Every structure is written in structure tokens, then in C-alpha cells.
Amino acid sequence: MSATRPHLILLHCILGALFVPPTDASDRPNVLVILADDLGFSDLGFQGGEIETPHIDRLANDGLTFTQFYNCARCGPTRASIMTGLYSHQVGVYELEPVEPGNNIFLSELLGENGYATYMSGKWHLGNTPERLPPARGFDHSYAYQGCCGDYWEPPLYVLESPEVEPIVYEESAFHATDATTDYAVKFLQHHDQNEEGTPFFLYLAYQAPHSPIQAPKHLIEKYVERYEVGWDKIRQTRWKAMKEKGWFPQYKSVPPFSDSPPWHDEYAQPEPIRKWNSLSKIQKEDQARRMATYAAMVDQVDQGIGKTLAQLERMGELDNTLILFLSDNGANYEGGPDGRDGPLRGKALANMGQPGTKHHLGSSWAALCNTPLRLYKHFNHEGGILTPFIAHWPDGIKRSSGEESQRGHVIDLMATIVDITDVEYPRSYDGNAILSMEGTSLIPAFNGEEMPERTLFFEHEANRAMLKGDYKLVSKNFTSTDGQTHHDWELYNIANDPLEQDDLAAQHYYDKVIPLAREWHQWATRTDAIVGYEKWMLKLQHYWQTGSRTYLDDAF
Numbered sequence: 001m002s003a004t005r006p007h008l009i010l011l012h013c014i015l016g017a018l019f020v021p022p023t024d025a026s027d028r029p030n031v032l033v034i035l036a037d038d039l040g041f042s043d044l045g046f047q048g049g050e051i052e053t054p055h056i057d058r059l060a061n062d063g064l065t066f067t068q069f070y071n072c073a074r075c076g077p078t079r080a081s082i083m084t085g086l087y088s089h090q091v092g093v094y095e096l097e098p099v100e101p102g103n104n105i106f107l108s109e110l111l112g113e114n115g116y117a118t119y120m121s122g123k124w125h126l127g128n129t130p131e132r133l134p135p136a137r138g139f140d141h142s143y144a145y146q147g148c149c150g151d152y153w154e155p156p157l158y159v160l161e162s163p164e165v166e167p168i169v170y171e172e173s174a175f176h177a178t179d180a181t182t183d184y185a186v187k188f189l190q191h192h193d194q195n196e197e198g199t200p201f202f203l204y205l206a207y208q209a210p211h212s213p214i215q216a217p218k219h220l221i222e223k224y225v226e227r228y229e230v231g232w233d234k235i236r237q238t239r240w241k242a243m244k245e246k247g248w249f250p251q252y253k254s255v256p257p258f259s260d261s262p263p264w265h266d267e268y269a270q271p272e273p274i275r276k277w278n279s280l281s282k283i284q285k286e287d288q289a290r291r292m293a294t295y296a297a298m299v300d301q302v303d304q305g306i307g308k309t310l311a312q313l314e315r316m317g318e319l320d321n322t323l324i325l326f327l328s329d330n331g332a333n334y335e336g337g338p339d340g341r342d343g344p345l346r347g348k349a350l351a352n353m354g355q356p357g358t359k360h361h362l363g364s365s366w367a368a369l370c371n372t373p374l375r376l377y378k379h380f381n382h383e384g385g386i387l388t389p390f391i392a393h394w395p396d397g398i399k400r401s402s403g404e405e406s407q408r409g410h411v412i413d414l415m416a417t418i419v420d421i422t423d424v425e426y427p428r429s430y431d432g433n434a435i436l437s438m439e440g441t442s443l444i445p446a447f448n449g450e451e452m453p454e455r456t457l458f459f460e461h462e463a464n465r466a467m468l469k470g471d472y473k474l475v476s477k478n479f480t481s482t483d484g485q486t487h488h489d490w491e492l493y494n495i496a497n498d499p500l501e502q503d504d505l506a507a508q509h510y511y512d513k514v515i516p517l518a519r520e521w522h523q524w525a526t527r528t529d530a531i532v533g534y535e536k537w538m539l540k541l542q543h544y545w546q547t548g549s550r551t552y553l554d555d556a557f
Contacts, residue, residue, distance in 0.1 A: 027321075028115075028116075028200045028422050028423065029200065029321050029322060029323050029394065029396065029397060029421055029422065030200050030201045030202070030203075030318055030321060030322040030323070031107075031111070031116075031200075031201075031202045031203070031322070031323050031325075031418055031421075031422070032202075032203045032205060032309075032313075032322050032323070032324045032325070033082065033107075033202075033203070033204050033205065033206075033325050033414065034205045034206075034207075034306060034309075034324065034325065034326045034327075035078075035079070035082070035122075035123075035204075035205070035206040035207065035326075035327060035328070035329055036207050036209070036210070036299075036302060036326075036327070036328045036329070037075060037123060037206075037207060037208055037209060037210065037211040037328070037329055038075075038210055038211045038212070038328070038329070038330060038331075038332060038333045038378060039210060039299065039328035039331075039332070039370075039388075039389070040328075040331060040332035040367065040369075040370025040371045040372075041331060041332075041370070041371050041372070041374050041383075041384065041387055041388070041389065042239045042243070042370065042371065042372040042373070043296075043299055043332075043370050044056055044057065044060075044299075044389055045057040046060035046061065046065065046389075047243075047389050048239045048240070048242035048243040048246070048372075049239060049242075050227065050235065050238065050239070051224075051296045051299045051300060051303075052300055052303070053299065053300070053303040054303065054307070055303050055304070055306045055307035055310060056303050056306055056326060056391070058310075059306075059310075059324060059326060059391045059393040060391050060393075061401075061402055062393060062395070062401050062402070063324070063391050063392055063393030063394070063398060063401065063402075064391070064392045064393075064398050064400050064401075064403050064404075064405055064446070064447065065389070065390065065391050065392075065403070065404050065405065066390040066391075066392070066404075066405045066406075066407075066409050066446070067248070067404055067405065067406050068387070068406055068407065068408045068409070069327065069387070069388055069389075069390035069408070069409040069410070070386045070387060070388065070408065070409070070410045070411070070457060070459070070468075071327065071328065071329055071330055071386055071388045071410075071411050072088055072329075072330070072386070072411060072459065072461060073330050073331075073378060073379055073380060073381055073385040073386050073459065073461040073464065074095065074096070074329070074330055074378065074379060074461050074462075075096070075123075075125055075148065075211070075329050075330065076088070076093050076095065076096045076097065076125050076126070076148075077093050077094075077095075077461060078329040078330060078411055079124075079125055079126055079206070079329065080093040080099050080126060081410075081411040081412050082107070082411050082414050082415075083099070083106045083107055083108070083126065083137075083415075084099065084104040084105070084106060084107075084415065085107075085412055085413075085414065085415025085416060085419075085438040085439060085440050086104055086412065086415075086436055086438070086439050087412060087439055087458070087528045087530065089460065089525075089528050089529040089530040089532065089533055090103070090104070090436055090439075090528050090529060091103065091104050092529075093126075094461075094530075094532060094533030094536055094537075095461070095462060095533070095537075096125075096148065098126055098127025098128065098129070098132045099126045099127055099132060101131060101132065101137075101431075101433075102433050103433060103434070103435055103436050104430075104435055104436060105426075105427065105430040105435050106137045106138050107138075107202065107204075107414070107415060107418060108120070108134070108137055108138030108139045108202060108204065109137060109138030109430065110138075110415075110419070110424060110426070110427075111138075111202045111418070111422065111424065112138045112139075112140065112202075113138075113424075114422065114424040115199065115200070116199070116200050116201060116202045116422070117140055117192055117196045117199050117200070117201045117202070118138055118139045118140045118141075118201070118202045118203075119139065119140065119141050119142070119185070119188040119189075119192070119201060119202070119203045119204070120134045120139045120141070120142040120143070120144060120203070120204040120206070121142070121143045121144070121181050121182075121184040121185040121188065121203070121204075121205055121206070122143075122144065122145065122181040122185075122204075122205055122206035122207050122208060123144070123145050123148075123181075123206045123207065123208040123211075124142075124144040124145060124146050124206070125145075125146070125147065125148055127146075128146045128147070133146065133161070134161060135161045139161075139204075140162075140163075141161070141162040141163075141164075141165055141188055141191070142159075142160075142161045142162070143158060143159070143160045143161075143162075143180070143181070143184035143188075144158065144159060144161070145157050145158045145159075145177065145208060146159065148211075149208070149211050149212060149213070150208075151213065151215070151356070151359070152176050152177040152178065152208065152209070152213070152215040152216075153173075153175060153176060153177075153215060153355075153356040153357075154175075154177075155170060155175045155180070157177070158177065158180060160184070164191065164195070165184075165187060165188065165191050168180070168183055168184065168187065173356070176215075176216075176217060176301075177208055177209075178207060178208065178209045178216075178298065178301045178302060178305060179301065179305065181205070181206075181207055181208070181305065182304075182305030182306075182308050182309060185203060185205045185305075185309050186308055186309060186312045188203065189201075189203065189309070189312045189313065189316065190312065192316075193315075193316045200422070205306075205309065207302050207305070209298040209299070209301065209302050210295050210298035210299050210302070210362075211333070212333065212335065212336070212359075212360070212361045212362065213358065213359040213360055213361070214291060214294040214295050214298060214353075214354055214360050214361065214362055215294070215298070215354045215355070215356075215358065216294050216297035216298045216300075216301055216354050217297065217301070218354070218355065220297035220300055220301060221290065221293050221294050221297045221353070221354055222293075223293075223297065223300070224292070224293035224296040224297055224300075225289055225290055225293040227293070227296070228288075228289040228290075228292040228293050228296070229285065229289045230277075231277025231278070231280075231285070231288075231289075232258075232274070232277055232292075232365055232366060232368070232369040233276060233277045233278075234277070235369055236255060236258070236369050236372050236373075237255065239369075239372045239373075240254075240255035240372060240373060243372075243373070249373065249499065249500065251497060251498065251499070252373075252500060252502075255372065255373045256373055256375075256500050256502055258273070258274035258368045258369075259274070259368050259371070259374075259375050259376050259377070259382075259384060260272060260273055260274070261273075261274060261334060261337060261338050261364035261365070261368070262334055262364070262376075262377070272338060274338070274364070274365050274368050275338065275365065281344075283344045283346055284339075284343065284344045286344070286346070286350060287339075287340075287343040287344035287345050287346070287350060288339075288340075288343070288344075288363070288365065288366070290345075290350060290353050290354075291340050291343070291353070291360065291361075291362055291363060291366060292362070292366045292369075294353055294354040294360075294362075295362045295366065295370075297354070306326075319395070320394075320395040320396045321396050322394065323392070323393075323394040323397065323418070323421055324391070324392070324393040324394065325390070325391070325392055325393075325414060326389070326390065326391040326393075327388045327389065327390045327391075327411070328388045328389060329388075330378040330379075330385055330386070330388075331367075331370075331371050331374065331376075331377055331378050331384045331385045331386070331387070331388075332362070332366075332367035332368075332370035332371045332377055332378065332384070333361075333362065333367055333377060333378040334363075334364035334367045334368075334376075334377040334378065334379075335361055335364075335378075336360075336361025336362065336363045336364070337363060337364055338363055338364050338365050339363055340360055340361040340362055340363030340366075341360070341361045341363070342360060342361075343363070345360075364377070371384040373500055374387060374500065374501075375500065375501045376477065379461065379462055379464065380461075380464050380477055381459040381460070381461065381464040381465060381466035381475050381476075381477070382466075382475055382477065382501055383499070383500070383501060385461075385464070386459060386466070390409065392443065392447065394421075394447075397421065397447065398447045400447070400449060405446045407446050407451070407452050408452075408457060408468060409443055409446070410440060410457050411440075412438070412439045412440035413440035413441050413442065413443055414440065415438050415440055416438050416440040416441055416442040416443075417440075417442045417443040417444060419438070419442070420442045420444050421444065426438060439528075441453055441455060454470075456468065456469040456520070456524075457469075458521060458524045458525070458528075458530070460525060460530040460533055460534055461533070462478060462533075462537045463478040463488070463533075463534050463537040463538055463541070464476065464477055464478050465521060465525075465534065467517060467520065467521045467524070468495065469517065469520070470496075471494050471495060471496040471497070472492060472493065472494060472495060472513060472517065473492070473493045473495040473501070474490055474491070474492055474513075474514065474517040474518065474521065475490070475491050475492075475493070475501070476488050476489060476490050476491060477491075478537070478541075489506070490506055490514050490518055491504045491506050492504060492505045492506040492509055492513055492514055492517075493505065
């Protein structure tokens, strides 16, 4: 692990002039972090999407939305950075590994040590051994799925850990993980209201949806089927039009082409263009429309759950004094290839899509639509993998309602922001161990309409690399594929003028920009142990080239 950095005292001096912390413990804001899983950039209504998300849109309309907020391209790494305020590699998370305790403190631990009641409901994915589970990492009460991407209809996958809250008994076939995640979030808030008077709370509400397998109640799926029968080409144009009406992407006259579908296991060797909808057969169209309808139903279901959570906060009189942060852990997921791995379904199999006992992918064609107009997908460090919708809603603390913020943020910033608004001190050591200093920057200046300190952001996942510095983005992609080659050449974009990564400037700026930026990336990767993740993945690829074995490839099922 990396050595501890000197603390950035200057940042706190700057922020002290902008934000006056509460003087009384009872005045401290509550904190609610809502995390979606594999949600596309343009899926939500306020982002231009056609999925019905009135409650998330309400948060956006009444809050502050960030147009350049970044995650870590994958479920586990993003969660690790949210919880620790560190780059995921610093805590041992390169792909899907657990967070290693010892050099870090979780938000739940920090807030719990400073008078907050702490709750967690949903997908954990930060380790399954006792010392890594929610109760050991500072949560007073938790209802957690400890794995990655299991069946939404299976109650045993979720475990309640609470000294006082009684389990909810679901009737046979009435359980769905998304609804249960909401039910326990509301139940925890009710418990807090009844038993923790004068105590602020931290609630981590981490939905598994809309991660595969795509599974949702049938009535919600039927609500959307007809909507998607027109296909991804027309819907993409509709989303693009909605974005242009918001004034986004003025540099582009038309929406850029779909990203290709990357190789998926051994089904095909080269990236494939996304097919035109009208090139599909009737059976293929029926299959594909229902896949996207199922995915949309999952997002709708999450939105309804957020609505129930907001309603409970309103009943408690705590909505205005709660900082709500909403985001996705990465972009939409191309896994499963163009057909979603197992299509086209027909007859009873098609009608049963998304129901108990089924396990289907959305597929890369719809994932490309979900990420409109960005390049690539989950796993990659192009914008489609790492740029997330992000909302900060806090009526008592953010006065820029209905505002948009174009300054860059990153999931490492949640720790620094919450430390500032709750007036707690980030420690030098915890549980007998020296811990690393926060890597992030507080978002409070952005909340106040002020400039945030300039900094460079870095990324690495599965040998996909990137960095954002000033107007430029350096990025490379790695297709973990069966095509016998990798694609590691650095690409360079003036991201200020070309946010959709269409004009690669690497050749003309190789010596004056690419080389010095790449050197800076390697220095960061060495300092944070990201170089370990990069080298690890390259060894896996080398193993494949030498043996033909694909055992390293991550398979959801």
C-alpha cells in the first residue's frame, strides 16, 4: 500500500471562508447517499431519457446537478472510493476484490464515531468476511447483499444485521430485491425517528438495479414494451434532442455514432458496429424491445423506491436538513454482446423474461443507447464508463436550486464533502492504524457557486487508463477479448472542446502533451498502487495469449 500523504491543510482554509459548520450537534445535516448500479448516462428523465423517473427528477430540479462527475468504471472500485475517500487501488480494490482494512476509515465509521446513527440498505460488494461486512465497518443497522449480481427474486441473498429492527416477512413470490432495499431503508428511517431523537443519521442506500440479470415485476415491464418497439436508433435521436434543448453539447451538430460493441468472451473476435434497428427480424425486435422494457422497469422501480424514501424523510420533517447525493457506480453495461447473450427469445420464454428463474443481459446495443451520447461502456475509462449523472440535494445548505455545475467532481470527493458539512475531523489514525489522507476535494465551493481548487483526476480499471488535467483527457482502452490483441495506445482529447471524445489529438501532440501526461499517470499509478491493477490485468492477457485459457474473464453468472 502507498505511504500516507501530507494533509492538504490549505483546502480547509479555503473552505472555511465559504462554509460555516453547524454549532450544535442537533443542527448537523443528515446524509443520504443513493447509488444506482450500471445506470446509463441518459436513462433518467432529467438527463434526457424517456424512462419515468419523477422522484429522481424532483431531486435534480430542486437540487444541484453536476455535468462532469466521475466514478471508477466498475461496481466495487466505485463503492470503495465512496466509502473511503481514496482511490480504490489504495485499499486493494483493482477489480472486484474486497476493501482491505488497515489504512482507511469508512464514512460509516467516521460518522458513527462522531455521533451519527448509521444505516445501510442494498448492495454491499466490499467484502464478505466478518471484518469487512457492514457491521464491522461502522454500520449500526444493515440489510445487505454481499455479492455482486444475484437473482433479484431470491430473499436469502440479503442479510439483515440489526440489534433492534425486526425482519420484514414477505409473502411467497412477493419479494424483489429493489423493493426490499427500499422497504428496509424506510424501516431504518422509521426506527431512527422513533428512537434517535436529536441524533443525525447517515443512510447508504445502494440499489443493485439496474445491474444484470434484468429482472422486474411483469406489470412494470408491460408498461414499457410498446415504447421500445421503435428501436434504439429513434430513441437515441429523441434523447439527443432533449439534451440539445437543455443546451448541452453545443459543439456538435448531430449525435456521434454509436460506440461499437466490444468483444464479449469468445462469441466473436472483433468489435462490431451496433446494428440498425430495421435490420433486425421481427423476432429479434420483439426480444430486444422486451429487454429494454425490463431494464426500464428496473430503473422505474428504483425511482419509485426513492420516492418512498423521500416521503418518509418528509414525514420526519428531515428532508430539508438532509444532504442527498445520487449517482451511478458506472455507465451502462455492454456485457452479453449485441443480443444480450441468449437471444432472441420467443413465445413463453419471451413473455417470462425478467421473472423468477431467468437470467438475461440487456446487451450492448441498448447499453449504447443508455450511454447516449458518450463513448464506450462500463469497464472502460472513456466517458461512457466513468461519467455519471450526479445530484446534490440539500435545501438547507445548497441555495442553487435547479442549477447545473460544470466543475469536475469524483467519487473520492464524497468523503471530503461530508467531513466538511458534518463538522467532523478526519483522523490521522483509526483502530490502531495510520490511515491515508483523503484524496478528494470538498464540493462545498461548488454548492456555494465558488471555484473548486484545480486538480488532476486519474483512473485505471482492467488496464483501461485515463487522466483529466485542465482542458485535456488522456485515455487508453483495453478490450479484454479473444481477438489476440489489445488496444493500449494513448488517445488525447481536448475534453473542454470535445467532451464526446471524437477528435483524437494524440498524433499531433505526442511529444508536448501525451508523453508528459503519460508520465504523470504512471507516477500517480505507482503512488496509489494502481500500477498493480494495470500489471495484474496485463498478466491475465498474457496468460490468455500463451494458453488460450479464458478462465480469467468475469462472467456474471
